Structure formats: structure tokens, C-alpha cells
Amino acid sequence: MSKLKIAVVLSVSILLQLLLREVWGKLSYIDFPLVVVVYIALQRDAWQALVVGTLAGLIVDAASGGLIGAGGFSKTLTAYVIYFAATRVNLENPLLRIPVLAAASLLDSAIYVFWHRVMGYPPAAPFVQTMSYRLIATTVVGTLVLFLLNALVGERNQQRRQFATRRRVARRSTGPLRRR
């Protein structure tokens, strides 16, 4: 995935995260940057996944009331765990991405809250309830977003589209008029 595409997708996800709570408070349960981090980690590029995880986490941290670095830490570690799993297990099947997203959301929440508690900065929201809502919202919406990302910026789909175009061109050149 090209760096420009990653930058665009990441910026859009962070903007959505920053702005959607103003529209409706419940939308903040969806962690859009985490979905992008999961998507990039599933592409099996460790460096991109780790950098995107750190950047996404740090920017959201800076706009939030929590500790700067806690989100960066949790998203970086989550990105690595998913990258590690993706290099050992075949996670290409879209259905398998649902539990991956759920696990990512759980892991991210747990690490985030753990560091806040360790640093003496307990979150203002109840842990289990918030984590559950976040898991459900991120998994449901994230599955759709992953599907969209795959269709729009996925390299395999692009290759498929290019191949289809080439095949169409090839067919045109061997049409009935040419054959004569």
C-alpha cells in the first residue's frame, strides 16, 4: 500500500474520530484509527503497521484528556500482535477478520486502561461496560470499514481490476472484425 494512501486513510480515520462525537456521543465507541491499524497490520508490513499504530494513537491521545502515549503504546502493540498473527496464520478470509477486530479492540482497551491505572490516571468511564460497547461498535462498523478499504485501496483488488481491464482490451483486439 502506498504511503500516500496510508496517509489519506489514516487522516480520514483520525478526523472521523475527532469529529463524530460532536454529532452523536455514542459514535465515539467506534475506534476508526484502530480499524485502519488492523487493516495495515493484516497487509503484513510490520514497519507501516507499527508507525501507523504509534501515529494514530499519539494524535488521538493529544486531542483527548488521557495520557499522551497510552494510545500510541496500545495501538503499536496491537498492530504488532496482529502482524505477528497474520504472518503465521492465514487471515485472508473476510470472516476471520471479525474475531481479529474484536481481539484488537479488547487488547487495545486493556493496554490503554492498564497504563492509565499504572500512571495514576484512572479513566473516567467504567472499564467493563465501556470496553464491551467499544468492542461491539468497533467490530461491527470495523468489519464494514475493512470491507470498504479492501475494495477501495486493497492491492489485490487493484490487481484484479487491472487484470480485468487488460483482459477486456485483449478481447476487444481479438474481436470478430479483427479475426477477419
Add this chain to the structure above:
Amino acid sequence: MASVRTQKEIRQRAPIWLVSLLVANLIIMAVDAKDSDGSQKVLRIWTQAFASPLQNASSKATGATSGFFQQIWNFRSTAQQNEQLKERLAQVETELHSARQATDENERLKSLLNLNEQTNIKNVPARVIARDPSVWFNTITINRGSSSGIEVNMPVVTAGGIVGRVITVSPWASQVMLITDEKAGAGAVIGQLGQSGALGSVRGRADLGVGLIEMRYVSGLEKVEVNDYVMTTGQDGIYPQGLNIGRVVDVKNGTATTAHQILIQPGAQLDHLEEVAVLLYHPPPRSVPEQTPPQNAEKPRR
């Protein structure tokens, strides 16, 4: 090519990158946690400075969009009636809606002005332009910053009661920690200071959510009842004395040795904040305790 890394190289280097990034995050976190209540954070100020125009625009767009949908909704509901009435009704309702919005805003701003007269403290009216992007914290962002004279730790209030305190200030926006946050707190008294001995402090509690706050350290010997008003004492170094915090909604009576367990409904509607006022209040400097012993004190015997 030397610059192109093979998959094997990437796999070998990934743990090193991971550890370096995690350590970097941990250092940032530790530095942030160390002075979380004190000085301003550069990263936060910059993010806020860049994000505030976007948040401002989004806040306006959100209002416009909801107005648009409201109009569509009004139009749909009147479509069941005849065409003439529908047009007239849609027009009237739209006008009424905007007039009501203007009246509400007018009322809120008036009450903020009244607040200025009541407290005799200069204030800066501000609009809430964003809420915390993380679901774990309850901060809001307002559209006034250091260019309007706002400083860290200044109290933020509405006509209903206190909202919280400013924790970060950028030139055009500020971040406010709500009173429902566990890290927030205020010196409080049930009733009027001087008339009541039910002194304590209010603070948020994670399991109570954004709706309620708890009051601690009120002696079990003091008489506390549901619906009693809770005011600020002015002894916390942030809020001036006599501001409304809320009213008591639940009391579990304490004893001579244990404190009451009191839950308070904040006076300000914290989940529907639109306009707030930042009090340009600087608490009086605390008197430094005398370091020298009294002249007539006896020297300790060795």
C-alpha cells in the same frame, strides 16, 4: 537494491522497531503523567491549535445539518395533511424552530451575563466545539483560548453550575476537564459556607458515568438531606466561593466515625453543553505558614 528490504529482513527487524516505538511511547507517557496537573503540554497545544478550526467548522456544520434534517422531518410530518397547509406549516415550523433556538441561546447568554453580575468576576463566553475523541475521558473543547485571556486551571461554568476547569490552552481553543472526571475535584459545602459545617470535596467516579458526582469527607454527624444544594467553598484554589455545584440526590448516612456517602446531580447539564463561560478568576494567594518559631517558645531540652 540495497534500500528494498526483504520480507525476512522485515521480520527480523520488526521486534526491534516494536521495542523502540514502545519505549518512545512509554517515555512520552511518563513525562505526561509526571506533570499532568501542572504545566502545559506542547504536543497537546499544537494538536488543539490545528484541530480547533476543523472542530469549529464541524460544530457549525453539525448544527446546520441537524437543522436541515429537522426541516425535512417537519416537512414529512405535515405531508399527511393537504398541500396548502403543509407548505404553510413547514414554513411556520422552520421559523418557529429558528426563533426557539435564538430564544434559547438568548436565554443562555443572558444567564451567563447574570452570572457575571452575580459573581463579580469577569467571564468569557465560549461555545463547545468538540468532545473527547477517546471514550474513556470526559473533556470538552471550547472555542476560546489564550487570545481571549484564558489560562490553565480557570473555572468553567454555566448558569446551572460549575462545569470543570481548563486543562490546556492553545491560542484559539481550550480543553476543559469536566467535574465528573476522577481527576477533577472541588471543595464543597452543603448549604451556605459559614452556616453549614457539612464540608467536603466533590469528584467524579468512573462507575457513576457523566450524570452524577460524589461528595466525600462530610462528617457523619452533619445533617444532610436529599435535594440540599451544594456550593463551592473557594478553598480549592480553582473555583471561587458560592458557585452552585448541584443538589444531593442520594445520601447513605454515616456515623460519628464514618463519613456520609453522598451523590450529587450536577447543576450544569454536562451531557448537553453548548455554551459555557470561563471565569477569568485568579484565586487569592495562599498565606505561607510562618517558618520562624515564636519568640517566647522554649528551646527543646537536650
